[in-house]
Amino acid sequence: MSPPRLTSHINFIRGVRLAGEPHTWDIQITYPADSTQGKVTSVTPHEPSTKDDFECPLALPALTHPHIHLDKAFIHSTPEYAPFLPTTGTFQEALSSTTKAKQQFSHSDIIRRGEWLLAESVTSGVTAMRAFVEVDHTVQLICLEAAVDLKNLWRDSCDIQIVCFAQDPIFSSEYGEQNMEFLETALRKYSQVDVIGTTPYVESSPEAAKQNIEWAIDRALGLKKHVDFHLDYNLDSNKDALVWHVLHTLKQRSWTTHSTDKRVMLGHCTRLTLFTENEWARLATEIHENKLPLSFVGLPTSDIYMASPPRTSGDCKSPQDRPRGTLQVLEMIRKYSLDAVIGVNNVGNSFTPWGLPDPLSLACLGVGIYQAGSQADAELLYECVSTRARAAIGLSSSHSDLCVKQGCQPDLLLVHDRDDTGCGLSRPRTNVAEVVWTPPGKLNRDVVSGGRLKFSPFAGADSDSLYQI
Known part of the structure; x- marks a missing residue:
């Protein structure tokens, strides 16, 4: 190391x-x-x-990763995971192949791939990151233990904020109860955990997804930690957006900027790109009027690769009509005064087999994705991978401009x-x-x-x- x-x-x-x-x-x-x-x-x-x-x-x-998966980085660069390279490139294949790959994870393997990620990130200019590591019945605490070692070893170069992350269901499926037990054990055992993260949309029903949200918010409040949801990762207008339940629960629990310095992050949220103008106005109003310390993180390299609307056998659309969705981060900031940033998410695995762990390359990609060609656009994109990103994950009280x-x-x-x-x-x-x-x-x-x-x-x-x- x-x-x-x-x-x-x-x-x-x-x-x-x-x-x-x-x-x-x-x-x-x-x-x-x-x-x-x-x-x-x-x-x-x-x-x-x-x-x-x-x-x-x-x-x-300096640059910041507001959302990156440490334990799944560069699976594709490791020969022992060759059987799990993507063949169809679908989200379901990514879930399935990554679950199989996780069965082979070891402490030394995660350390090696994690250091690849850290070395490339720090050399790019990253000095802080929010790093997701999974805890469930498959990997148990292996990923978290490796992350704690990396956090300590790299502390002088990079402030690593650890997310104890439930990628798998915790309120449904045959392993939900086991997954929850490992999460609770991790939260008791490791004070180095800074954030509780879950994925409500993998639950088997909307009711279970809402239970997932409520549990994570309650545990984060009780333990004085940040909470970070992978949320509404679809482009299906027939599915209700879970963001409304997140806001409802935060208001019900009085999680505001006045009650705690801990923050709430919502990642992906591609379903929100289907919102009407009235829905966006309502979302912004609820956040501002209730003083909710909430940020959104768009993850363009993953979103434009994975997030596409469902197609049916009777679909009459052109075969080359392939809409993609990712949060319009710059518009969210300017038009609705929402707190929004962009992050790399995954590198070198089936969820995102392309891209670099370099936030500047992501900001550059944002010029094209958001059709943001002015100098002011570029400066805002830099903030989204730097000062705004650092503030969004709670490492500074507010974002500053780019002049030192x-x-x-x-x-x-x-x-x-x-x-x-x-x-x-x-x-x-x-x-x-x-x-x-x-x-x-x-x-x-x-x-x-x-x-x-x-x-x-x-x-x-x-x-x-x-x-x-």
């Missing part, structure tokens, strides 16, 4: 560009004696130099314009929009976690003058 090496604490980062600001700046970081966390204590103009400003790195808030300021946590991504072509050429990314539109390779990303720089084989000769340690 090999988390990345980090430097000692950085005191100054000198001569960097900031989002939306002209010229270059010096960032000072201090470390109070009574705290393990550093803070940005000043941002001051950098002394003029002969260097072109656009040759200086662009300092941005006094009081910020020193988790940063510095974007360089080093030559990664071998042609003696480099193209600077002059603003946030260019970082989103054409994400830089890892060679051009320096990652600062908690005020400490991740050692990189790509670091240039300018590092000594850039970072004062």
Whole structure:
């Protein structure tokens, strides 16, 4: 097991560009004696130099995974799981093949694949993540035990928020009772669990799904943990959306921004894309008027791969008419003032066999999915995988903009314009929009976690003058 090496604490980062600001700046970081966390204590103009400003790195808030499955990552990259590669690509096949693959999970296997995920994520600029690990009759506590080990081992590089996750039913099916017993055992045994997560739509009936929701909310409130639902993952207008029962239960239990600092997250929610204007207005009104600390996370790489409307034998639609659905995250933020972000979800398994654990590549994909081509769109997409994502999972009290300021946590991504072509050429990314539109390779990303720089084989000769340690 090999988390990345980090430097000692950085005191100054000198001569960097900031989002939306002209010229270059010096960032000072201090470390109070009574705290393990550093803070940005000043941002001051950098002394003029002969260097072109656009040759200086662009300092941005670090990236965050608000929703990613740690235990199922890169199953397809592991030879022993070759029999479970997808053949039809359907959701039911993904459920079935992953259940079979889980029967072979071991602690060492999860550690290995989990470190692949962490290494690629941290090198991309991720310094915080909400990581789902399954607990049920098949894997029992193996995934959770591995996640706790990874959380401890990688704590200096990445804040790993563990979700004790019920992918399988807990109020129906022949194994529901066993699954519940393992969940309760996990919650008693592991204080490192930060979040309770369930999947209400896998239950056998709407009544069981509602029981699932009520149990998770009650247990999370009682244990002072966040709750995170995989919810309404369909495009079937004949199915009632469960989001209304979530809101009803939160109101009934008085889970508000005033009663607790714990948050509620709803993932996927593709059924909501079929809502009318009145339904969206009602949803936003209920959340705002009742001060519900609720966020939505769209998961585009999984949603556009898996979420499609049901087809029947008498369906007269064109064979190439294949609607897909994923939450319109930018519109939810701007039009309804809802809290919404985007996440990677799965990588390298049957639920999502494509894509990278790089939030910037996801933000880039969002430009096309949401038809969001303006600079302001790109900046909002960056927030959705950075400051907004961090706030949505409860790691900061509110989201900040992208300009590093006094009081910020020193988790940063510095974007360089080093030559990664071998042609003696480099193209600077002059603003946030260019970082989103054409994400830089890892060679051009320096990652600062908690005020400490991740050692990189790509670091240039300018590092000594850039970072004062």
